[in-house]
Amino acid sequence: MAQAQEDFVRVGNPADIESLLDALIQPGGASLLLDQPESTPLPVVLMEQVPAKSLVMDITAVREIGGELKRGLGFRLLGQIQGKIVRTPLLKTVDSEIVDGRVVFHCEYPLYLEEMQRREAFRxxxxxxxxxxxxxxxxxxxxxxxxxxxxxxxxxxxxxxxxxxxxxxxxxxxxxxxxxxxxxxxxxxxxxxxxxxxxxxxxxxxxxxxxxxxxxxxxxxxxxxxxxxxxxxxxxxxxxxxxxxxxxxQGQAAASVRVGRRNLLSYPTPMARRLTRVAGYLDAQLLELQQGGGIDSVQLSRHADMLLMLADEDMEALLFATRCLGREPLLVRHGLAVAVHIVALVNGSTLARDVRKALASSAMVHDLGKGLVSCDLLSAASLDAGGYAQLQMHVPLLMRALAGCQWLSAGVVKAVVEGINERLDGSGYPAGHGGDRLQELSRMSAVVDVVDAMRRDRPDRPAWRIDAVYRHLLSHPSQFDPRWVKRYIQCFGLRPIGSLVRFANGDMAWIQRLDQQGKPFQVQLTDALEPPGEALGEVLRGNVIARLGEPIEEIPIST
Known part of the structure; x- marks a missing residue:
């Protein structure tokens, strides 16, 4: 009779147990796994079996574990037989001896074995x-x-x-x-x-x-x-x-520095390096969606908490960090930038932390559904009615993928994920809602989303300067709520953090911090017309204008 246990099948027939153990009685046929954290298989030799009574094994190659076995530490024996992994339940030692210099242990006989089918190429x-x-x-x-x-x-x-x-x-x-x-x-x-x-x-x-x-x-x-x-x-x-x-x-016992693809990449600020942990999750989540999976509820919650922690620690550094992730996919960069700017925009409000977390989560993933539509739609310089309709499908596709996130406020998800592409005049999608049917969070999210999108290159046009973006939004009050447009401008200013600006003396610098009047307080000089990278120059802090002169113009750089 066989019984499923985890991903193994239990073998309880005495004749089958004896036959499987016979197959392990050969040099290299068996390994021993101690019942303790961080244990890995150890080489032992299963010498013989006395059916229904005991097993005899040679542990000479790993004699250092003899003391633990004598003190009663449990262990399993495991091996591979005809493409199957076979293991015993936890066993204990009953006796030990030295035979011709070999360390021999006698242990309990297993009441059953467990086996798991394995193809050689199983991944x-x-x-x-x-x-x-x-x-x-x-x-x-x-x-x-x-x-x-x-x-x-x-x-x-x-x-x-x-x-x-x-x-x-x-x-x-x-x-x-x-x-x-x-x-x-x-x-x-x-x-x-x-x-x-x-x-x-x-x-x-x-x-x-x-x-x-x-x-x-x-x-x-x-x-x-x-x-x-x-x-x-x-x-x-x-x-x-x-x-x-x-x-x-479990844990990070030996990893003082994390090993991984992003570990050796250079980032212009420590905050940018920390933010790449959230970017890495979104990148992996995008691939998971493309492979037929859903949004991982636990990982989304964990990384939304991380984003809020970074925001509480240093919002200005986090805003600049969103401009430093040029190696990440566009959908990841855009989602993170929208999430951070939304969190900054509601900073200091009476919104509860769980609402802020739901806002951050929804904004982080709001565009990942575009990874499920044709790549040709995303790279097209223009779309006909059919292509535009196909593109809109990214919203319901993502909503279905979010179904398992029970902790996430359904109201916030609906307002952000479904409402971020809607417009006051009903010209948006997916539902064409407008006017009073649009929630406050939808109105706010739409402004943040459009500002970030317009500051990036698109197949049909280059990135816009921030002042041109502001003029566009203010000149279209029928589409974008003027109250939220003005709040955005008041919050981030005419020279937002993350802008590349040319000053009166001719120098170019990235704005990293602003003073209370919205003037540059910390900038980093650069000669390169490219996103912030490892080759940035001197950091100036304090009375920047006294040294560089007034900011003359923003230089639009898609990041």
Missing amino acids: ARLRLGMEVGAILRGEAGATVQGDLKDLSQQGCQLELPASAATLLSSAAPIEIELCFPNGTRFVVKATACHTVADSDRQTMRVGFRFEGCNAEQERKLWFFVHEIERESLRHAEEADVGRRPSMLF
Whole structure:
């Protein structure tokens, strides 16, 4: 009789148990996994079985664990038999002895075994919130960092920055070191098999085949594949809340510096580097949607909290940071910028924190549904009626994806996600609502959304200067609520944080902070007509105008 337990099937027939254990009685056939955090499979030799009575194993290769076993620490034996992973329930030692210099332990006989079917090419996929970094080392000490996306006993798939192409150009195997959140490290040689580039995200997905794995590496791979799949099931849409978490994904024991694709990227400010953690979530969430998944409720909540924390800590630094994420997809950059500006616009109001969080969450993801429509629609310089109707579908597609976020206020989601593209005169979408049917949050969100969109390049036009954006909004009171337009201008000013400005002395500088009169208080000089990057110049703080003169003009730079 077989009984399901987690993702294993229980084997209780005594004859089947004896047969499976016989298959493990060979050098390299069995591994031992201690019942403690951060444990990994250890090489032991299962010597013999006395059916229904005891097992005999040789632990000479790992004799240092003998003391713990004698003190009663539980363990499992596991191995692979004909494409299946087989493991015992927790067992304990009953006796030990030294035989011809070998350390031999006698332990309980299992009342049952558990087995899990495995195809050799089975790939355990990491879901949102499961982060495993990878360090690639090539010839002459060249290194690249990336993120593990799936793992099998034969190979893995990594997401790497586009710059990794140089390291991968060699035909020789490279070294991959996988870095799990609890500090576990695994090193293996591999050869790149296939590559898919994503120019929008400036990344590449690379499939690798492992080369020359020894018995110990194979044992660890079996363990990692199982643990990734077990943790992935906990993150699934209908996750079993009673399922034990994998210790591989608990904590940051050995990771004082996080390993991953974004780790080696340079950012002009510390806040920009911190904001990229939220951007990374949105990027991964966008891919999850494109692969048929929904919005991850837990991860959205966690990253909305992070965004509010950053805003409470230093709003001006956060506003500037939204202009420093040029390596992220446009939908991610736009969503973050809209979210941060909405949070800033309601800062100091009487809105409760859970409403601010719902606003931030809804704004962060409000455009991700565009990742589910044809790319041709997003890149078109103009759309006919049919194309425009198809584009509008991004709203209901995203609303369906948000259905599992029970903690998120339905009213706020409706106001922001559904209302952000509506207009007072009813010319917007998806419902064509206008006038009194538009909530205050919809009116506010529409202004913030349009300002950010108009300050970015589009296929049909370059980015607008902020003063031109303001004039456009003020000249269309039938579409945009004048009250919210004026509040936006009062809040962010004529030279908003994140603007590239030319001053009277000819210098160009990025506005990083404003004084109480809305004048530049902190700027960073630059000679480059490009988004803020690592090559910015001197930071000036205090009486900026005394040194540079009055701001003459904004130079529109799409970021």
